[in-house]
Amino acid sequence: MMPLKVQSLAVSFPGLATPVLSIANLEIAAGSRVALTGGSGSGKSTLLNIIAGLERVGSGHVVWGGQDIARLSEGRRDRWRAENVGLVMQDFHLFAGLSALDNVLLPARLSRVSTPDLVKRAHELIETVGLKRTGQPVETMSRGEMQRVAIARALLRKPGVIIADEPTASLDVENGEAVGDLLLSVAAGAGSTLVVATHDQRMIERLDRRIVLRGGCIVGDDVVGKVPV
Amino acid sequence: MIRFIIADLRRLWLGCAVVVLLVALATALGVAVTLQERSLRLGSARAADKFDLVIGASGSETQLILSSIFLQPAPLPLVDGELLSKLAADPRVAWAAPVGFGDSFAGYPIVGTTTTLVTSTTPGFGEGRLFAAEGEAVLGASVTLPVGAVVKPMHGTAETGGPTHTDIAYKVVGKLKPTGTPWDRAILVPIQAVWHVHGLGDEPEHEDGGTEPAATVASATHDEDHHHGGIDPDAPIVEDFGADTPGLPAILVKPKSIADAYRLRQAYRGNGTVAVFPGEVLTGLYATLGDAKMVLSAVAAGSQALVAAALVLVTVIHVGQRRRQIGALRAFGAPRVAVFLIVWLELLLLVALGIGLGFVCGLLAAQFGAHLFTAKSGVILPVGFTRDDVRLALFLLGFAAVLSAVPALLAYRQSPAQALRS
Structure with missing residues (x-):
């Protein structure tokens, strides 16, 4: 479980007069489930990239559980992200030619942290997300199944925070709902902080807090109370 | 990581196969040129090894060596036969x-010589024995005739054509062990038989050729009319050459010592004769060969450079196309070093495979070329890798390692967020 504190954050891209993201103050409590909404170009993805440690912070602080990731070098940020963040993306980003199990284990293996216990956990996670064949090549799976593999991958190292970028956008309604359920339940089960950037109204309605972005600024922040999983 | 790399390469197998083949072809070209040139040097040097000094009439030294040692059919001017007895008496x-x-x-040159030369320059008989009569012949190891076969000499070569001495036949009495020289393809007969076939020398049974001026088959001024001799197949071999010995295209000399070799070479240069060490002529030929090799090597190096440039281009484009994949790897926690290693190893693996395949193909091509050359000339070309080739392989691998680092560095420096946005 990790709380987030963002202060005086400003992200600018060369050639643009105004910052694409400007957040004076944002706090997210540990274990909360937050929906990040807003139109295209509102700064959702940039904010997700910043809090996931994917993007360099120009100015400001991004503090996760006491660790200001804005001060970390790129290599250390990578390491911090690998240890603390589970990422789920719209396009799954699974690697063809590898099985579901190999895909789940790939980041850990590349970081040389794969252990027999972790392999066992990968098997369990694949079962948890509702898949039966761990050895099935991912390219032979349906889109819904692929997103389940991606969720299992995100959870492998028991991350304190799960960040999902439009996790249901490329799925049909039925699969989208199932994946939404899964995300909420696994985050709750692991006690992870969940931040989801989404346009999916059903998904938004099931999260405790809704932050609305426009033009890189927070224009709405509603806490709707604990929504049952 | 290896599993990921293999899965990746398997997914892109067609492109990978093209890369491997390109590298293999460029490498094979260079390797084949190097191996072929080296084997030509070694093979020709070994072929000339047994012959210390060659004496012939003034003229082209190169042609003298090519004709007498490599048995290349070409007319040579003649030296006076008397020189032979003079040399034989020289201490x-x-x-x-x-x-x-x-x-x-049958395409094999017939060489007239003496029993001394056969016993001194060959490793012995694989079958049969040395000729003992004028009508007997001995085969080189590569001549595909059996002992007991009958050899009817034809003037000239199969290519140039010429009348067959129909009334003359040698009986094959022995086959020599291989020497790895053009003499393996030769049919050796007593020199006196060659003279008699061509109506020269002391020929008791000859009808009209004995009075003709000396000339041999190898003479540039040779005339078809001179072919009207005959041999007495049972006549004993006389190797006591006197003043009436016919003109000779070449005399092979074994000096008693190295100092003697130099003295003899000095003594028989000028006055219508030329004495040469085969080695010195070969050295001149090697210089030409070296020039040819340089040109071919430059062509090979050029093709390798082109392939290298094409590879860099292809992989840089490829890395560009894989931005999202690389970005995703980083995003999910793969360290930058792992991303670098994946791209670097993938390309290095392909290039190393290509280099390995290229060395094998180059070796096979050089062996094939050597085989053709041996079949035509009899000179065995020893094709094989040496320490130099290991160095070349290591250099190429080192170069490939540096080259592969270019796209790997691009991947290393790529921001995951930017890559995922693209």
Whole structure:
């Protein structure tokens, strides 16, 4: 479980007069489930990239559980992200030619942290997300199944925070709902902080807090109370 | 990581196969040129190894060596036959043997020489024995005729054509062990038989040729009319050459010592004769060969550079196309070093495979070329890798390692967020 504190954050891209993201103050409590909404170009993805440690912070602080990731070098940020963040993306980003199990284990293996216990956990996670064949090549799976593999991958190292970028956008309604359920339940089960950037109204309605972005600024922040999983 | 790399390469197998083949072809070209040139040097040097000094009439030294040692059919001017007896009596000479050629049978040159030369320059008989009569012949190891076969000499070679001495036939009595020289493809007969076939020398049974001026088959001024001799197949071999010995295209001389070799070479240069060490002529030929090799090597290096440039281009484009994949790897926690290693190893693996395949193909091509050359000339070309080739392989691998680092560095420096946005 990790709380987030963002202060005086400003992200600018060369050639643009105004910052694409400007957040004076944002706090997210540990274990909360937050929906990040807003139109295209509102700064959702940039904010997700910043809090996931994917993007360099120009100015400001991004503090996760006491660790200001804005001060970390790129290599250390990578390491911090690998240890603390589970990422789920719209396009799954699974690697063809590898099985579901190999895909789940790939980041850990590349970081040389794969252990027999972790392999066992990968098997369990694949079962948890509702898949039966761990050895099935991912390219032979349906889109819904692929997103389940991606969720299992995100959870492998028991991350304190799960960040999902439009996790249901490329799925049909039925699969989208199932994946939404899964995300909420696994985050709750692991006690992870969940931040989801989404346009999916059903998904938004099931999260405790809704932050609305426009033009890189927070224009709405509603806490709707604990929504049952 | 290896599993990921293999899965990746398997997914892109067609492109990978093209890359491997391109590298293999460029490498094979360079390797084949190097191996072929080296084997030509070694093979020709070994072929000339047994012959210390060659004496012939003034003229082209190169042609003298090519004709007398490599048995290349070409007309040579003649030296006075008397020189042979003079050399035989010279205290600096261990032995001196004449060679006479110009006839062939079934594509094999017929070389007239002496028993001394055969016993001194060959490793012995695989089958049968040495000729002991004028009508007997001995085969080189590569001549595909059996002992007991009958050889009817034809003037000239199969290519140039010429009348067959129909009334003359040698009986094959022995086959030599292989020497790895053009002499493996030769049919050796007593020199006196060659003279008699061509109506020269002391020929008791000859009808009209004995009075003709000396000339042999190898002479540039040779005339078809001179072919009207005959041999007495049972006549004993006389190797006591006197003043009436016919003109000779070449005399192979074995000096008693190295100092004698130099003295003899000095003594027989000028006055219508030329004495040469085969080595010195070969050195001149190697210089030409070296120039040819340089040109071919430059062509090979050029093709390798082109392939290298094409590879960099292809992989840089490829890395560009894989931005999202690389970005995703980083995003999910793969360290930058792992991303670098994946791209670097993938390309290095392909290039290393190509280099390995190229060395094998180059070796096979050089062996094939050597085989053709041996079949045509009899000179065995020893094709094989040496320490130099290991160095070349290591250099190419080192170069490939540096080259592969270019796209790997691009991947290393790529921001995951930017890559995922693209």
